[in-house]
Amino acid sequence: MARDLSKMAAPMLFRHSRGFVSLCYTSLRYRSKSTFPTPGPVKSKFLQYLCDRFYDVETIVDFSKRLSLWNAQRKNRYNIQAKNHFGENIAACLFVLALKGRIRLQGKTEWEDNKGGLVFLHDKEACLEGADLSGTIINYDGLDNLVNQRNLKQLDLSRCPYIDDWSLSRLHNFSDTLQELSLAGCPQVTERGLACLHQLENLRFLDVSDLPSVRHKVLVRIRLEEMLPRCHIVGMNYPEGVDLPLDSDGHGGEIEEQQQGSAGSQKKRGVSI
Template structure:
């Protein structure tokens, strides 16, 4: 009987002392952690504030992105009122200046910006020969304000964050006049957009430097030289070990000779690359 009572008392004793054991373990664990350096009160409050406001900060950042996109869309709208009042040419010039760009008018060599005033508004026959929109927020819709400019010779779209492949597909409207084009530093331009430039038959200068979304730049340069043999292309170099001329005019002449020589010369060139 006594043996049975001892067997029953052991688990009961463990059950009643379980809370005491847990308390001792927690106390020892707290003492071991208390030896570590704790962050200061200012840092602790700042970290706690970030934890509490994490979702608020994420919401604010998202709202800021949407606000910038909305502002870009607003400023790129086609200005019908300016077109009806001033005419297509002057409205295009006003649009470029509104995006903090600069313009070059027909018959002039100097570039004008907002600081120079809007004296050209008095001349109804004013038309653009050059538009510098470098670093602006112009996008696909904003090109509606320029596509009817039939005298545009120079267009600078370098470092424009919203210029993409779809935007480049609209440049065919300048096929008869555009001579100089800069797309340097446009993060959204890819090979597909550059392929649309084959319609710019009068292009003489093309800057395609610093395009992070374009892969195999040396092959893209060969493609551009095939499409635009009369154009001087800068910004994409051939890989080391490839002995090809960098002069676009000479290269254009060699392209014509290869086409006359048939497919054999073209295959030979591909093997050498």
């Protein structure tokens, strides 16, 4: 209820902004005796401009959102010119760097960004093995620049505001190679998108922490462990008092065994449990 009232209060405040600007403009212009100096013509014109043009501040906010979306769509277009000139692999590297991300080429351990120079442009055998796109504006269309990378092992999409469930459905192209994936902090990812990850059979590390659109986090965690039994999952930890998922024998499975093993080691060290 409080959240709904806050949403209603903001538009009401914006709609009354014109009256506030008009009041300031009128009081400053027609006050005969005041300790404040009379506004000059430039200031008066500026206040009048605000009064006439920005009647509805919500329109400005909406325009700003549409401008940001248009900019994201523009930067996520498939770069056919780079592909024709440099090839598929180099074009993918240039796309990641253009979004201010980082890349790791095959056979190398260090990460490169757009500040380190583009020395790989002349390496025809350069292959993209890691892509760090955390915090960038990559979206569904932008994945067109990466889907043909058959050597991609690491992909970081954490804190990407435009990554949604449809975007995760395209990750099946990396089912043979992808080993590490981070989706932490993606606001649009839900349970439906996470269900698409069952195709990533070679995944060994998955970060799904801080996903605000996922409601039943414990159930999703159990489902992910069933889909990806060989993957280490970070985030959505089991809270205390929640029953652990059972295996075919009716036991708590691998998680219960790990907890029992940890408890046994603590007893051997003389730690009370």
